[in-house]
Amino acid sequence: MLFSGISLDHKKGTASSQTLRLPLPKSVRIPMSQHMGTPCDPLVKVGDIVSVGQKIGDSAAFMSTPVHSSVSGRVTSIEDYLLASGKVCKAVVIETDGTQTVSDEVKPPEVSDLKSFVEAIKQSGCCGLGGAGFPTHIKLNVDIKEKPIHSLVINAAECEPYITSDCRELLESPDDVIDGIEKVMHYLEIPNCYICIEKNKPEAIKLMKEKTSNKSGIKIVSLKSSYPQGAEKVVAYSATGIVVGEGELPASKGIIVLNVSTSGFISRYLKTGMPLVEKRLTLDGDALRTPCNVFVPVGTAVSELISFADGSPEAIAKLLAGGPMMGMCLYDINTPVTKTNNAILAFTEKLAKDKSDKTACISCGRCVRACPMKLMPTELEKAYISKDKEMLRKLKINLCMNCGSCSYVCPAKRNLAETNQLAKDFIR
């Protein structure tokens, strides 16, 4: 193995729970920045009546993707909202009317070639559903004459503990996933597709193998269960054996990596024209009595999900958007769900408090062995402490993807991953 990995307790307790539908919340708060890139400007004013799928935010910037309403109702306010990431952006608050009237704008797009396909994806508001939120239309907008794409890698590794939403996508809508893949392969003229699934999801692997047995060009790759198997560079390598190097995009090596839920969404969007207004989320953690998977309108407050999964807000000490390895802490129980969320985890004080004592680094080398990029976190930490920019660059701090493996394995409980993030900012 070129990329090393660590083994984690999977805790995939919700893997077999059919996705439920959240009752319509009384109101939603839809942030204008849910993707990587420029935030959208609101297209609606207070008092406007909006319907499901109506575009309510857009931007002329290249690196952006529009935002749509997930409910029908009335805009009650447009306010500044502090996102969990620390960014402030505009958020549109909509009071639902309960009818969920679908907007006239929602109709299947007319797609005939790559250009119209990319434009349709842009209008769908789709961004990388694995978590990073890279606008999908930019990823797919490649000059295939100049730089042909040979492999489409569908990332269904889902290597983070607890999260099972991608697994449910495979089990509940395998035909959508395959249809999405075929559409992308068709318009981008990609000959090969690899659907990469970790071995801890045998049902999904079996189902996908059956479904793709008569499809030429689509292969199912069962990956070893190891973290971070789902990182873009790792999954691209596992599927194709090609290393996407420092500062390169997969497309420059002829590879496109898409999350499995993105693929399923593309298929549904092309059929119905309903933009990205709903997400499947895994709700789990020891503070929730009924862990489950649930379809949630974008903009729903996390507090609604907590009560849906029978958790009491008082018991929650830590609230995460995403998995325990890379997820982000939410500071507010009313934080809205965004397009890129795939799980909400709620932990009680028992699991949330870091009780372990931090000791001095004992140079055991566990972080070096754990790092998937073969960096040396212990050396990086020393270089950061001595504020040695040259050494940080030499040790390739920029290749750190913040997977957290170094902090996880450290017996001295040092915050190596955090230090790496600080160091990256420091050399900028």
Added chain:
Amino acid sequence: MEKLIVSPSPHIRSNVTTAKVMSHVMIALVPAVAAATVIFGGRALMLIGFCIAVAVVLERLCGIIMKRPDTTGDLSAAVTGLIFALNLPPTIPFWIAFIGVFFAIVITKQLFGGLGCNFANPAIVGRIVIMLSFPAAMTTWAEPFTTDITTFATPLASKSANMLDMFLGMTSGCLGETCSVALIVGGIYLCIVRVITPSAPLAFVGTVALFSFIAGEDPLYQVLSGGLLLGSIFMATDYVTTPITQTGKVIFGIGCGIITCVIRFYGSSPEGVSYAILLMNIVTPYINMLCRTRPVGAKKPKAQEGEK
């Protein structure tokens, strides 16, 4: 909760802690301690307990004087005391043992900044200091299964010990070094619980065997005699003072093996394991610098190896 805890990822940690790693080392040394007690009697056990207690007390005292947090809980001081004790002849007076532990914990470890900052293995330095200061006491060996203090040659000096005796530890020598089988069992345990990788010990022992063969000595005799197994399994694998990467560990082991043999065959001292490890400890930062990992997909790989 009134306020949610906000912290950077990752939000889970493995259950491996520094204290756990150290306890594994102590567990791995239980066979050697048991063997020492059986072979050299109750005084051996008292000596081991004494060294551990002194090491922990000195560590705490240093912490108090230097206004540092209490670090005795990480058990590293206890491990140093234990390993140091196993490097002592069974007849050594307690006060000499005390001086050795003092040099190990106070001078080598705490004055250089405590755990993680010492450049050399504290137990090794402690041993070398008393070996140079009290050569007579450090070379007075007891015959196994007797309490008489007699001058009795170690297998390394006599070159006439029975191979099976050396394997089981029925020879004279330091407390922890005679019983090869106990040390090997401990080493296998440490590999199984993944506290150490076998690379450094194998490189060390392998080099000694090869060098002995070339020099016309009996390789097996050289491996089983002296402090080689104790040193290679428990001291050449100390995290702080040995290289981080696997390549580095192998280089470290080979270096130790060569120095050990040079001292044993051509030097004035019959045993060279401690000096070999100490010398290699000193070059460890340079080995680390030369053996950096190459990040996956990094551009300009040349920049990785450059030193300042």
